[in-house]
Amino acid sequence: xxxxxxxxxxxxxxxxxxxxxxxxxxxxxxxxxxxxxxxxxxxxxxxxxxxxxxxxxxxxxxxxxxxxxxxxxxxxxxxxxxxxxxxxxxxxxxxxxxxxxxxxxxxxxxxxxxxxxxxxxxxxxxxxxxxxxxxxxxxxxxxxxxxxxxxxxxxxxxxxxxxxxxxxxxxxxxxxxxxxxxxxxxxxxxxxxxxxxxxxxxxxxxxxxxxxxxxxxxxxxxxxxxxxxxxxxxxxxxxxxxxxxxxxxxxxxxxxxxxxxxxxxxxxxxxxxxxxxxxxxxxxxxxxxxxxxxxxxxxxxxxxxxxxxxxxxxxxxxxxxxxxxxxxxxxxxxxxxxxxxxxxxxxxxxxxxxxxxxxxxxxxxxxxx
Numbered sequence: 001x002x003x004x005x006x007x008x009x010x011x012x013x014x015x016x017x018x019x020x021x022x023x024x025x026x027x028x029x030x031x032x033x034x035x036x037x038x039x040x041x042x043x044x045x046x047x048x049x050x051x052x053x054x055x056x057x058x059x060x061x062x063x064x065x066x067x068x069x070x071x072x073x074x075x076x077x078x079x080x081x082x083x084x085x086x087x088x089x090x091x092x093x094x095x096x097x098x099x100x101x102x103x104x105x106x107x108x109x110x111x112x113x114x115x116x117x118x119x120x121x122x123x124x125x126x127x128x129x130x131x132x133x134x135x136x137x138x139x140x141x142x143x144x145x146x147x148x149x150x151x152x153x154x155x156x157x158x159x160x161x162x163x164x165x166x167x168x169x170x171x172x173x174x175x176x177x178x179x180x181x182x183x184x185x186x187x188x189x190x191x192x193x194x195x196x197x198x199x200x201x202x203x204x205x206x207x208x209x210x211x212x213x214x215x216x217x218x219x220x221x222x223x224x225x226x227x228x229x230x231x232x233x234x235x236x237x238x239x240x241x242x243x244x245x246x247x248x249x250x251x252x253x254x255x256x257x258x259x260x261x262x263x264x265x266x267x268x269x270x271x272x273x274x275x276x277x278x279x280x281x282x283x284x285x286x287x288x289x290x291x292x293x294x295x296x297x298x299x300x301x302x303x304x305x306x307x308x309x310x311x312x313x314x315x316x317x318x319x320x321x322x323x324x325x326x327x328x329x330x331x332x333x334x335x336x337x338x339x340x341x342x343x344x345x346x347x348x349x350x351x352x353x354x355x356x357x358x359x360x361x362x363x364x365x366x367x368x369x
Contacts, residue, residue, distance in 0.1 A: 030058040034367035038343075039065050041360045047246065047349045048076040048236055052267030054275060054342040055368040062268055068348065069237045071248070080236035081221060081266055082346040083254065084331040085323025088263040089190050093135050093306025094277060095208045096193055097287040104200050107132040107290065107305075114196045121171050131196065134189040135305040136295060140178065143186040144170040153326040154249075160227050161256035163191040181295040183303060187260035190306075194259025205259040217276060222265040229253050231264055238328035239349045246349065252327040261323060267344040270333065278319060278339035292319075310334055312362050324350055332357060334365045341368045 035053055042049045048066040055061075062078030099105040111119055111126035111134070119126030124141060133139040147169040150156070170188040178184040194205035201208055206224035214222050223232065229251040239246040254262050265273075276282055283291065294302035294309050302309030310318045316336065323331035330347040343365045345357065 029369065031369055032058065032061075034364055035061060035063075037367075038360050038364040039063065042345070042357070045347060045349070045352045045357065047239055047347070047352075048080070049348070050076050050078050050080045050082065050236055050267050050346040052078060052271045052342075052344040053364070053368065054271055054340075056340050057369050060268065060271065066348075068234065070239065070246070071237075074234075076236070077234070078267060080234050080346060081232045081264055082236040082331070082348070083231070083238070083252075083261075083323075083325045083327060083329040084263050084265050084270060084346075085257075085261045085325045085329060086187075087270065087321045087323040087331045087333065088257070088259065088261045090277070090306045090321045091209050091213055091263060091273070092190055092193055092197075092205055092259040093291065094282055095197055095205065095212055096131065096135060097283050097291055097305065098212055099197065099200060100290075101284045101287045105131060105196070107135075111192060111196070114199045115192070118167070118195075119171065123175055124171055131193065132305070134193045134196075136183070136303060137185050137189055137297070138178075138182040138295070139186070139189055140175055140182070140184065141186050141188045141192075142170050142173040142176045142184075144173075144188045144191070146170075146173055146176075156256070157249075157251075157326075158229065158253050159256075160253060163194055163256070163258040166191050166256055166258070167195070179296065179298040181297070183295055183297045185298065187257070190260035191258050197259070206262065209263070213273065213282065216282075217272060219265070219269040219272060222263065222269045222273075224262060225254060225264055227253055227255055236329070236346050236348045238325070239351075240326075240328040241349075241351045246351070249327045250329075252325070254325065254327075257325070261325065267346050270331070271335075271342045271344045274320070274333060274335040274344075275339045275342055278335050278337065310362070312366055316366060318365055332361060334361050336365065341365050343368075 043065045048068045050064040053061045064076030064078045068074045068076045111129045129139045144166040176184040197205045237250045240249050291305045294304045297303040307319050318334040320333040328350045333344040335342040
């Protein structure tokens with residue numbers, strides 16, 4: 001299986017570069033070997049991986065390895081739609097920072113100012129939690145997914161769940177362990193940020209992302225599903241392990257994820273968003289600088305306002321935000337600080353060697369030209 005996937009990958013590279021813009025495809029400086037190396041390594045994931053790569057000399061390349069649908073044998077082409085999970089947090093943070101740039105939100109205002117009375121328990125006080133802390137996961141709030149309600153996520157696979165319900169679930173939990181920086185990752189933070197956006201604008205976070213980012217950038221393959229359980233075609237089917245076997249769990253109502261993880265996109269659209277974000281076309285310089293102000297998270301890595309910082313090499317800084325869903329969909333990406341090089345992976349399972357995949361991303365973005 002691994003050998004077959006590698007052969008398909010090599011063919012995919014040849015085909016994709018052949019249909020790229022003529023000037024780029026013909027350029028002798030465009031070197032596809034780093035992409036070929038990455039695809040061979042990604043074949044070991046064991047299921048479909050859609051890959052999008054952006055580099056100055058080769059432009060945008062799409063392809064992948066494995067099967068997008070194990071039942072039908074449909075191969076990954078690189079055009080598949082997938083849930084991007086917590087990468088949604090970056091899109092949400094971008095909207096919040098845009099509103100801050102417009103003077104409609106102050107990052108150091110408290111949750112209480114916008115959602116009075118919502119967080120008032122013995123453990124948690126919205127008068128002491130700022131919007132900045134929500135975006136940087138330093139609020140001290142627990143993750144709603146730790147509530148007993150979510151012990152069996154599949155039991156709620158088809159349920160419509162409001163973000164306010166997830167916040168209330170979290171408020172009943174004890175405080176989480178925190179890194180020395182105060183960091184404690186919690187999806188609750190971003191569902192709260194989404195509620196604040198709705199209070200300020202009169203529209204839900206999905207509508208604001210659609211208007212301010214998706215439509216503005218012409219991202220035709222990115223959508224906010226709401227209660228829709230399916231993914232637009234072509235879809236990257238997703239698989240989770242049950243009793244030792246991979247089972248399809250693609251269809252899922254992800255309404256509970258809301259501002260913390262609801263978006264569906266393609267590798268090309270997600271890459272376009274991140275490239276535009278890093279090159280300062282979505283945020284004013286002051287707000288982009290705020291986003292890139294990092295602290296050390298619980299993994300010893302950098303975390304800004306909705307973005308993860310990766311030190312690929314002493315002279316190479318990249319940004320991104322990983323994501324994963326109960327359905328099995330997994331998202332990984334990295335974009336250089338200048339936005340010139342980008343790698344985006346849509347992975348159709350959550351059962352793979354995470355460190356090995358991260359190494360593939362690091363090596364590829366380092367070697368792209």
